[in-house]
Amino acid sequence: MTTASxxxxxxxxxxxxxxxxxxxxxxxxxxxxxVAILCVAMLLGARFISPSLGSWSQVETVLVLGSFLIxxxxxxxxxxxxxxxxxxxxxxxxxxxxLATNWVGATDPGAWYLLGAVLLVCAGxxxxxxxxxxxxxxxxxxxxxxxxxxxxxxxxxxTRGTPxxxxxxxxxxxxxxxxxxxxxxxxxxxxxxxLGALFxxxxxxxxxxxAIGTNIHAARIAGVPVLLVQAMPYVISAVCAGLxxxxxxxxxxxxxxxxxxxxxxxSIAAVVIGGSSIxxxxxxxxxxxxxxxxxxxxxxxxxxxxxxxxxxxxxxxxVVLIALLLLREELFQKLGQYWRSSQPASESGSITxxxxx
Amino acid sequence: xxxxxxxxxxxxxxxxxxxxxxFVQGGSLILVTYLALYAVYGVLEPRALQPYAIAAxxxxxxxxxxxxxxxxxxxxxRGFDLSLAGVISICNVVLATMPMDGPGGxxxxxxxxxxxxxxxxAVNGVLVGWFGLQSIAATxxxxxxxxxxxxxxxxxxxxxxxxxIVYELTDRLWxxxxxxxxVVAAVVCLWLIVRRxxxxxxxxxxxxxxxxxxxxxxxxxxxxxxxxxxxxALYGLAGFMLSAxxxxxxxxxxxxxxxxxxxxxALGGTSLAGGSGGLFATVIGAATLTLLQKxxxxxxxxxxxxxxxxxIVLILAVVFSVxxxxxxxxx
Numbered sequence: 001m002t003t004a005s006x007x008x009x010x011x012x013x014x015x016x017x018x019x020x021x022x023x024x025x026x027x028x029x030x031x032x033x034x035v036a037i038l039c040v041a042m043l044l045g046a047r048f049i050s051p052s053l054g055s056w057s058q059v060e061t062v063l064v065l066g067s068f069l070i071x072x073x074x075x076x077x078x079x080x081x082x083x084x085x086x087x088x089x090x091x092x093x094x095x096x097x098x099l100a101t102n103w104v105g106a107t108d109p110g111a112w113y114l115l116g117a118v119l120l121v122c123a124g125x126x127x128x129x130x131x132x133x134x135x136x137x138x139x140x141x142x143x144x145x146x147x148x149x150x151x152x153x154x155x156x157x158x159t160r161g162t163p164x165x166x167x168x169x170x171x172x173x174x175x176x177x178x179x180x181x182x183x184x185x186x187x188x189x190x191x192x193x194x195l196g197a198l199f200x201x202x203x204x205x206x207x208x209x210x211a212i213g214t215n216i217h218a219a220r221i222a223g224v225p226v227l228l229v230q231a232m233p234y235v236i237s238a239v240c241a242g243l244x245x246x247x248x249x250x251x252x253x254x255x256x257x258x259x260x261x262x263x264x265x266x267s268i269a270a271v272v273i274g275g276s277s278i279x280x281x282x283x284x285x286x287x288x289x290x291x292x293x294x295x296x297x298x299x300x301x302x303x304x305x306x307x308x309x310x311x312x313x314x315x316x317x318x319v320v321l322i323a324l325l326l327l328r329e330e331l332f333q334k335l336g337q338y339w340r341s342s343q344p345a346s347e348s349g350s351i352t353x354x355x356x357x
Numbered sequence: 358x359x360x361x362x363x364x365x366x367x368x369x370x371x372x373x374x375x376x377x378x379x380f381v382q383g384g385s386l387i388l389v390t391y392l393a394l395y396a397v398y399g400v401l402e403p404r405a406l407q408p409y410a411i412a413a414x415x416x417x418x419x420x421x422x423x424x425x426x427x428x429x430x431x432x433x434x435r436g437f438d439l440s441l442a443g444v445i446s447i448c449n450v451v452l453a454t455m456p457m458d459g460p461g462g463x464x465x466x467x468x469x470x471x472x473x474x475x476x477x478x479a480v481n482g483v484l485v486g487w488f489g490l491q492s493i494a495a496t497x498x499x500x501x502x503x504x505x506x507x508x509x510x511x512x513x514x515x516x517x518x519x520x521x522i523v524y525e526l527t528d529r530l531w532x533x534x535x536x537x538x539x540v541v542a543a544v545v546c547l548w549l550i551v552r553r554x555x556x557x558x559x560x561x562x563x564x565x566x567x568x569x570x571x572x573x574x575x576x577x578x579x580x581x582x583x584x585x586x587x588x589x590a591l592y593g594l595a596g597f598m599l600s601a602x603x604x605x606x607x608x609x610x611x612x613x614x615x616x617x618x619x620x621x622x623a624l625g626g627t628s629l630a631g632g633s634g635g636l637f638a639t640v641i642g643a644a645t646l647t648l649l650q651k652x653x654x655x656x657x658x659x660x661x662x663x664x665x666x667x668x669i670v671l672i673l674a675v676v677f678s679v680x681x682x683x684x685x686x687x688x
Contacts, residue, residue, distance in 0.1 A: 156661040157659060324490050
């Protein structure tokens, strides 16, 4: 099967030049736009079900609830971009949340430093995962799974089963305050999305991630510091998870030992719905943001309708499945072929070969 | 000797390294580990060798062992299967909401569980085999859907599993042989037959090199479908045994087994890259994880920290087998 497609690719290359870059961008843009349209359509369509839905306040709710998933799936997306998977996210979320309530008092003046220390501990967990994966060659799936078991068990022992403490003021300010009538978490997440998207698709380390996710051998030959770049996403992912822990503490004013459990599968689902390949090397953050918002919108609408949690879960799973079936490779190849055949030959031949510059 | 071998077959390792590889992947290493751990357990807890203690251990092990055994089939085939948590949860809530008593009821129940598991396995097989979806993504979707179905059937823990199942399947035959152990042994024996068949050999061939297998005439799609189907059936059986042990229904009962199953597969020396490993080693890997809990408990370690030890053992096991295979490849 692969040989056949390679042959096709070779033919296409010989005839019309290298289209892979342009095709990849169109594929990701298509899925990001489709997901965004679906989100808006669902919010507007919800008005027909109940007049309280589809209002601006519901949009605010979706954005606030979605902020957790957006921050989390940024890290997960970077890990998936390199062909890995981070299963330790729920444990690290809980770690961030519990340390935030335990170390930082409610009215601590030095909360800035202490919350920084919390994130540093989370980064340490990510670094241990990275060391195991990159230098000891443990498969990412197994290493992050083991770290997840170890961290949650350590937390269970540390808290003796019952976490105490209240949310630090800083976390409350992040999640509960309003600036110019806009809820703070929405402004925060907008800033996060802009920075995250720029980092992933425009910065040098971000491009390195694509390079090693596409072909690690080629990346090594091209001079990418492969080991460091492979390690980086696990540390970033752990910091994001710790941040989500702090945000959740600010939102619900307390930490529990299971606060991260419900976020692992959605974090992977958001990345997949956003059009990233689970094999790595493909995907962009805006698509992932769309995926996260789609899942959150779906969740709030289903909750508002009053369906029980089981049906909500089934619908979420079905959405993931439909996204997977629609985002299949052949479908995009066909679309790409159709698009190309409708273009004049001279124009398609002039598309640059910017790869590798 | 080693020179000639390596010059003839440059990609293969020396006989010694091969023998070692067989030692790790054939399950001997994990078996030795298990026996050593059992010896420690015997010293810490003198009653450990009594038939009832062995039976209790077997009962605890059986669900994890069966689930991990099913997962092994998929992993050999170079796939991932997350749906096991969902299948086990569905079987558990079905048995708790529709208890069928007596031996006939038990037979119907076990068939129902295998049917449910087989059906979900078939769906996975179609998605991965025919539609060519990534196994981890496709089974993630089926797992979420299955968890939802389990919640629809039973939205909170409760219900009762039929008494006959609860008592007979956790009992001992003639006061010695644990029934749950027999079920696991039967599955392992069945596997030893299956792995010699065309299907079994194709399974390994696809995991090692899918293209080469397809070129040598293996029907990749059909074999892959078969692997997910059988794996699903084994998850169903695992759900049945879990229900026999817990005697009640819980819509999320399968979730804790998911990560532990992957740990058991890795402990058994099955490579996540596919093409090697076996069911027997996985079953012993699962048994080691369960035994570790008991040993830590009897050594006075707070049960809070069990997970830390399990995680560290998992990392050590994988580092060990990765290092050994690299040394073997270098020789």
